[in-house]
């Protein structure tokens with residue numbers, strides 16, 4: 119939990135309490151339904167919570183905005199972002215029901231009010247969102263296909279509405295179709311070795327008028 123304080127200084131009492139409770143909640147639920155690897159559960163704050171919050175280093179979601187988390191699994195990056203941005207609405211989607219069950223239990227356990235969940239494939243979602251976030255779900259081309267039409271046209275942020283994807287490694291090949299993508303290197307924000315090759319990729323949507 120100290121590692122969250124290290125990089126996010128102005129947390130409210132509620133946010134501190136919610137972040138602090140995450141580890142015990144995930145430890146309990148992970149015994150029943152495995153959503154986080156055994157190794158990672160001891161490093162939940164480094165490998166999952168802070169990593170999810172990497173998106174917050176490049177984007178401050180405004181009050182009233184809405185965000186879709188595609189393939190949220192156990193709730194990453196959606197749950198840490200929902201704690202950090204309580205006035206933004208988050209929709210967490212996963213095609214595997216037992217993962218959404220854990221997400222629902224964690225959300226209820228923390229008293230988070232700005233998260234809704236759906237157990238379905240993202241291709242079935244019909245709403246639009248200011249941003250779509252994700253980690254470890256699909257290659258960019260597949261992901262862009264799945265989420266086509268889901269970005270709202272009205273812009274409310276400095277960064278263009280679009281996709282904010284947590285990725286790692288060399289992305290030259292994967293992003294060669296997306297020349298307008300911006301890559302933010304997480305080591306510019308976080309010192310820990312875990313982040314050495316990790317990035318946030320922003321892909322702003324272009325709309326034909």
Ligand SMILES: C[S@@+](CC[C@H](N)C(=O)[O-])C[C@H]1O[C@@H](n2cnc3c(N)ncnc32)[C@H](O)[C@@H]1O
Nearest residue numbers: 189190191194212213214238239240253254255
């Ligand atoms: C490797 S896990 C990543 C989970 C989480 N984002 C994380 O980083 O911890 C990928 C997740 O994406 C989900 N998924 C894959 N394709 C999907 C789709 N088309 N729609 C919704 N969920 C999908 C899977 O069920 C799985 O839970």
